Amino acid sequence: MDGSHWVGVKAIAQEMGRRGHKVTVVIPEISIRMGPGEHYDTLTFPVPYDQAYIESVMATNKDVIKRSSQSFTEKIRTKFSQVKRIAGFLHITAESLLFNDSLISHLAEQNFDAVLTDPMVPTGSLIARKLGIPTINLLRGIPCSLDIKSAGCPSPPSYVPRFFTRYTDKMSFKERTVNTLVAFLEPLLCRLMFWYFDEIAYRFLGEEIGVAEVLSDSAIWLLRMDFTLEFPRPIMPNMVLVGGINCNVRHPLPEDLESWVSGEHGFVVFTLGTMVSELPEETTAIFLDAFRQIPQKVIWRYSGKVPDGVPENVKLMKWVPQNDLLAHSGARAFITHAGSHGLFEGLCHAVPMVMVPLGGDQPDNAERLASREVGVVLDIYSITTESLLWGLNEVINDTRYKENIQTLSALHRDRPVDPLDLSVYWTEYVMRHKGAKHLRSAVHDLNWFQYFSLDVLALLATVVLVVVILSVQCLKLFIRKLGRKRKQD
């Protein structure tokens, strides 16, 4: 997985290598941000596209943020074509790896002890199955809950809010109804998301098996989750929570940046993640207009064309050391798209947030933190200078937000084992024991009506019904006999 998904995989790969394991990372020749690192080898495979194609796929993110002039159908069309482009890109990449016979045989010869992969794109899982290697999954979650389903984990829709609903764990009757409907639709969504991979799985593995079944064989699920961000919900024995994996990786700021950010009013960090590097002109103007009116300095990760009229307190940078900036004592607010990595960094360093979610899990993430009153959510499509100023003013000047996030941050950082160490531990565990079969629940041997005991309930209901009917019949017979007897008397 590319993009932000790569961050965690790279961190674990590097740490595993540093501890003396032989780590081989298999990546496409051309990618958004995947590449070599410390302590691991890379093995690249050719892909039938070039950097320009990737950039064109990425650029669709900007189209999606285009402001509200679009009609509803136009918006849907834009969204749909974006999803189609991204899916096409993922499928081509997966096929380029899976059907590269010489590479697959080369991998088979290495006798790997384990595969670490993000199963959101199940390429790694398919290779692991083909080569008979136990799998460790590192992921944030799959929107149709395929991860939860494949791990056999209960997820009652009565208090576990579904993806895209923006609900919390406390839902009204109406919300619970919608949430239950979404839960019913999840299998359909999974079909839509994975039908092509199901087909690839059949072609690659030569067995009648879907992605869900392949994933259900995973040894360990490293979930980039934490209950300071997520709401409490059931988990399974082979699920390990490693949210905030990069919190402690911290470096001092470069000298020029350090001197620029220093000042009595502190500064604001503004990034929209790796997938969006620039905004439509009118949105940019709104942000600049708001920034002009605050005393804080603003560091904005912005890699597009530099707009006119950038105020003095704003610094546009193609790349920012986000974690180090947030760790700085001068950080007053964090304007973020509410991607999980950014949120965990903000949470780690207790910086209140103004969240402008763009898509994916971001609107849900944002609502979760907003429900804990550690930040505010603004709609990027209808944002105005006033709403942005209101948001910044709230989180910077109302001390409640800072206090709340300090409390939440203390809880988030208070864990028996550092998430990166824990990830490495369970990866090594799978290598040592050739899997973790004793943690795999027996739920996988049941079909859905057995799982919900519907067959047992049907039997019990039948027994109760028969007993009731027989009793009533006996009673009737008895009353009739009694009546007859009386007549005879």
Add this chain to the structure above:
Amino acid sequence: MDGSHWVGVKAIAQEMGRRGHKVTVVIPEISIRMGPGEHYDTLTFPVPYDQAYIESVMATNKDVIKRSSQSFTEKIRTKFSQVKRIAGFLHITAESLLFNDSLISHLAEQNFDAVLTDPMVPTGSLIARKLGIPTINLLRGIPCSLDIKSAGCPSPPSYVPRFFTRYTDKMSFKERTVNTLVAFLEPLLCRLMFWYFDEIAYRFLGEEIGVAEVLSDSAIWLLRMDFTLEFPRPIMPNMVLVGGINCNVRHPLPEDLESWVSGEHGFVVFTLGTMVSELPEETTAIFLDAFRQIPQKVIWRYSGKVPDGVPENVKLMKWVPQNDLLAHSGARAFITHAGSHGLFEGLCHAVPMVMVPLGGDQPDNAERLASREVGVVLDIYSITTESLLWGLNEVINDTRYKENIQTLSALHRDRPVDPLDLSVYWTEYVMRHKGAKHLRSAVHDLNWFQYFSLDVLALLATVVLVVVILSVQCLKLFIRKLGRKRKQD
């Protein structure tokens, strides 16, 4: 909680004290085995019984093992009178503490940060609620699953075997039916087990609240469970698994014992836990007869009258260093009543087991380990010299048992944090953060039909029904009109 329940509480109390916390253990003046230890203070309260009373309650355990001469109704009567005696003992002890006003006010004045308790007897939980102190529970499990219910944890009867059923996680349809029925009966069992405590709760707290509700406020559940013994099942975020808390506490054997156990054939360790120190004469004779026929030496924890004809290879001792003996390389087999502490020690040191469960969770525990083929189960009520010899021969001479338990032991010992350290960590966590509210699931705000979304399903079913009926009516109307029109034509 006294007896084996005390072992874990004491270990944590000592370790907390060693780390510099002020630990006060509140215990009755007279008890089975509770008492002072290192690094903690004890506070005793008077109870209206003496040591002889406790011994008479304990002696009922021996009665229960009386051999099969008893008829079924007699057995039930014996069992019932035993349960009644134990319950009476627990209730008197609880009331002596809760209604000791000066002690309770003294406790209130101490401003404790946390209460550590075994909620199987909810005295500690009631005091914690009264004084408004967050609670850490340390327990093996409550037979009616009140712990699971109070933690809001899903427990599907389709693959989570219930207490007393002796089932594994792979059940036939018949077994699933029985298991589901037991699950249905659990609330009733809870009523039976806790009705008196519900009444005490009302008297002590002065609020209309039951034990279940008091427990649902617990901050952290330290469960003496491990998935090498238990079958994989869902857990909740505030449940922490600390099975095998005493595994690493190890000392060398006393010199005389060391020299006695040494020998080419190794030795067998035989204990039946703290609750049973002697057996009926005829059962003792069977054991001695079997031991006479094996080349191994046998160390038997036995505190009753020494029987005649004890063979040379058998050593009866009032107390044995069980964990240190099992850790010895000469240990060939462990004859145990399958109490959880003993099993975890056997598992920790990879000693195959002959299990003779007596009651409580022991038959379930025994079946669990037997299903992993690390030991055999014998029925203490119908045991014979032959069956015992068969069992010992199996686990000592069939290398499969030793290999299996070595694999299972390696999995059991391979944990990111030592269970005792983990217990202390979460206890300190609760003290640092004054509870762990963010780990408490929203399931507690739902009633049972909301939890199972039954209200939502009823609405959805109604909607579907109305739509179907309306469609059928419309279709009828349409057909009728069509028919009339045709007639008119």
